[in-house]
Amino acid sequence: MKKIEYTKIKGQSLAYYGLLAGLGFMILMGLLATWYMEHNGHYVTGMSNQIVWGMPHVFAVFLIVAASGALNVASIASVFGKKIYDPLSRLSALLAIALLAGGLVVLLLDLGRPDRLIVAITTYNFKSIFAWNIILYTGFFAIVGGYLWMMMDHNMHQFKKKVGLAAFVWRLVLTTGTGSIFGFLVARSAYDAAIMAPMFVIMSFSFGLAIFILVLMAAYNWTGRELGDAVIARLRNLLGVFVASVLYITTVYHLTNLYITEHHGVEQFILRDGGIYTNLFWIGQVLVGGLIPLALIYAPGVKNCRKTLGLISTMIIIGGLCQMYVIIIGGQAYPMEIFPGYEVSSSFFDGIVNQYAPTLPEIILGLSGMAVSLLLVTFMIKVLSFLPTSLADSVTDPHAK
Amino acid sequence: MSDQINDSRRNFLSKAAIAGSITIAPGVFLHQTAQAKSDDQAVSSNTRWGMLIDTDKCSKGCTDCVDACNNEHSLTGFDRPTTDAQYIRKVSLVEKQTGHEISLPMMCQHCETAPCVDVCPTGASFKREDGLALVDKHICIGCRYCMMACPYKARSFVHEEIKNQTLSAPRGKGTVESCTMCVHRIDKDGIPACVEACTEENHNAMIFGDLNDPNSTISQELKKHGGKQIRADLRLNTGVRYQGL
Numbered sequence: 001m002k003k004i005e006y007t008k009i010k011g012q013s014l015a016y017y018g019l020l021a022g023l024g025f026m027i028l029m030g031l032l033a034t035w036y037m038e039h040n041g042h043y044v045t046g047m048s049n050q051i052v053w054g055m056p057h058v059f060a061v062f063l064i065v066a067a068s069g070a071l072n073v074a075s076i077a078s079v080f081g082k083k084i085y086d087p088l089s090r091l092s093a094l095l096a097i098a099l100l101a102g103g104l105v106v107l108l109l110d111l112g113r114p115d116r117l118i119v120a121i122t123t124y125n126f127k128s129i130f131a132w133n134i135i136l137y138t139g140f141f142a143i144v145g146g147y148l149w150m151m152m153d154h155n156m157h158q159f160k161k162k163v164g165l166a167a168f169v170w171r172l173v174l175t176t177g178t179g180s181i182f183g184f185l186v187a188r189s190a191y192d193a194a195i196m197a198p199m200f201v202i203m204s205f206s207f208g209l210a211i212f213i214l215v216l217m218a219a220y221n222w223t224g225r226e227l228g229d230a231v232i233a234r235l236r237n238l239l240g241v242f243v244a245s246v247l248y249i250t251t252v253y254h255l256t257n258l259y260i261t262e263h264h265g266v267e268q269f270i271l272r273d274g275g276i277y278t279n280l281f282w283i284g285q286v287l288v289g290g291l292i293p294l295a296l297i298y299a300p301g302v303k304n305c306r307k308t309l310g311l312i313s314t315m316i317i318i319g320g321l322c323q324m325y326v327i328i329i330g331g332q333a334y335p336m337e338i339f340p341g342y343e344v345s346s347s348f349f350d351g352i353v354n355q356y357a358p359t360l361p362e363i364i365l366g367l368s369g370m371a372v373s374l375l376l377v378t379f380m381i382k383v384l385s386f387l388p389t390s391l392a393d394s395v396t397d398p399h400a401k
Numbered sequence: 402m403s404d405q406i407n408d409s410r411r412n413f414l415s416k417a418a419i420a421g422s423i424t425i426a427p428g429v430f431l432h433q434t435a436q437a438k439s440d441d442q443a444v445s446s447n448t449r450w451g452m453l454i455d456t457d458k459c460s461k462g463c464t465d466c467v468d469a470c471n472n473e474h475s476l477t478g479f480d481r482p483t484t485d486a487q488y489i490r491k492v493s494l495v496e497k498q499t500g501h502e503i504s505l506p507m508m509c510q511h512c513e514t515a516p517c518v519d520v521c522p523t524g525a526s527f528k529r530e531d532g533l534a535l536v537d538k539h540i541c542i543g544c545r546y547c548m549m550a551c552p553y554k555a556r557s558f559v560h561e562e563i564k565n566q567t568l569s570a571p572r573g574k575g576t577v578e579s580c581t582m583c584v585h586r587i588d589k590d591g592i593p594a595c596v597e598a599c600t601e602e603n604h605n606a607m608i609f610g611d612l613n614d615p616n617s618t619i620s621q622e623l624k625k626h627g628g629k630q631i632r633a634d635l636r637l638n639t640g641v642r643y644q645g646l
């Protein structure tokens with residue numbers, strides 16, 4: 001394997017500045033949406049006292065989960081010693097930080113009192129998995145930031161592997177924590193399951209890699225740098241394993257619930273009678289986000305087709321957002337079983353499927369989180385040397401282990 | 402003559418007694434007030450406030466408790482049922498197997514191990530020593546995780562600016578709130594507004610009292626006739642119990 005040369009991108013083209021301006025505009029729109037929602041109060045959103053977490057959380061949790069997944073490429077190089085992934089490590093770590101930042105911005109701006117950020121990071125209830133997550137997020141920035149330093153400073157290379165291992169362990173704990181936000185909820189039938197934590201870990205592998213592949217291909221395509229088939233083939237195969245794993249754990253989750261009588265109601269709701277949630281599950285999550293990408297990844301005719309891989313990655317992201325929507329919104333839409341065995345009615349919407357329709361400001365806020373992530377990456381690869389000058393097959397050496 | 406003297410003596414004594422009573426009464430009254438908890442005195446776990454609801458006495462369609470609560474906390478709605486706050490609501494139940502109908506008020510159950518308290522990242526959701534589950538609105542960041550966690554759907558999020566608040570029950574846009582069991586009344590030796598209304602209207606479906614005091618009416622009634630917890634399977638040891646469920 002040749003010595004890898006990293007260079008900053010030039011970033012002087014009109015297209016580059018256009019991209020920055022476009023992402024900046026999206027962020028501005030997100031801030032305006034936040035101002036509108038916070039100024040009026042949350043009643044102007046689709047959220048209510050029944051659906052308390054809405055579209056912003058779908059985007060925020062998706063980005064946070066994808067963040068830890070984006071770090072996988074670096075982990076495979078440093079922890080598992082696969083050298084072909086080594087040149088991708090810097091971008092992997094940068095994207096991980098950027099995605100987490102984007103997700104947290106959305107989460108923060110949807111709080112009832114975002115002005116109390118200082119309270120959130122200084123006042124802890126250590127029994128709360130949410131509080132632990134705040135610590136895990138902060139730690140993730142610090143450790144992955146340190147990891148980048150070890151990678152980018154030649155004098156610190158000797159520590160790269162150890163810090164990489166720490167980052168890998170930290171990211172596993174982080175996604176376990178994110179999944180446990182739902183797993184620890186005893187109140188609602190759709191959650192309250194230990195499998196939520198490993199499910200989120202596996203989802204992170206898939207979503208994070210899909211975003212990584214898109215960013216990598218875009219960066220190399222738009223800067224005219226060479227990106228060899230060897231790297232792409234590896235990433236494509238890895239993506240196939242991750243997509244299959246998500247389908248597997250989703251199956252296990254639903255099979256378990258189908259076996260347990262008290263969960264039959266929520267399963268019928270998600271899998272059969274839930275309307276939008278059932279459609280998003282079968283068409284969005286399973287078909288668009290799972291089966292079709294899986295078929296395309298292993299289809300012989302399009303093996304080296306970059307456009308197909310781009311399509312596959314996009315489908316996985318759309319499927320991932322659908323999965324988050326089904327988990328977060330669908331889980332709340334299903335009526336809480338406070339009185340099992342009774343038909344329930346009240347002025348507070350007991351016993352009926354809760355309605356939710358996302359409003360435009362919520363969607364804009366969510367998308368602006370994605371824009372924050374992409375803006376950070378776009379800007380940072382111009383400022384520091386994150387990208388190898390070439391990832392041609394001759395540079396990355398596909399036979400090196 | 403002696404009868405006259407005796408009469409005037411009697412008159413004098415009775416007037417003196419009345420005057421004495423009037424003079425002493427405020428002292429007695431003040432003494433009683435001094436027994437109530439002063440503002441800077443910490444509450445004690447020797448007390449656990451609770452409620453017992455007899456669903457057989459709770460009639461369908463009656464909203465006296467709900468009205469009293471809304472009035473007490475100035476929960477004036479904005480005619481937006483999905484986002485308007487409800488501390489207490491009337492729930493109608495029909496048993497699927499038998500068709501048996503039950504009506505009951507539902508509010509924060511003031512669990513001993515409250516899920517809302519467990520999940521709150523900042524500790525804004527907290528348990529008072531006397532068993533009340535409350536929200537410190539100064540450190541609530543409005544994340545709504547407690548609303549996700551509450552098995553009784555007892556909490557509301559303040560979705561818009563609140564005007565005409567009452568001094569005793571402050572509320573704030575962007576924070577979460579729920580039944581406080583009228584803590585502001587309890588701390589002044591009063592009883593919750595819902596219980597008061599239910600009793601005043603002679604429904605007598607709600608009893609409030611100290612669960613830790615074996616001689617309290619609520620403890621005696623629970624000992625005699627029992628009382629169920631809603632979602633007892635979660636073993637949260639709720640402070641609100643129900644009969645007739």
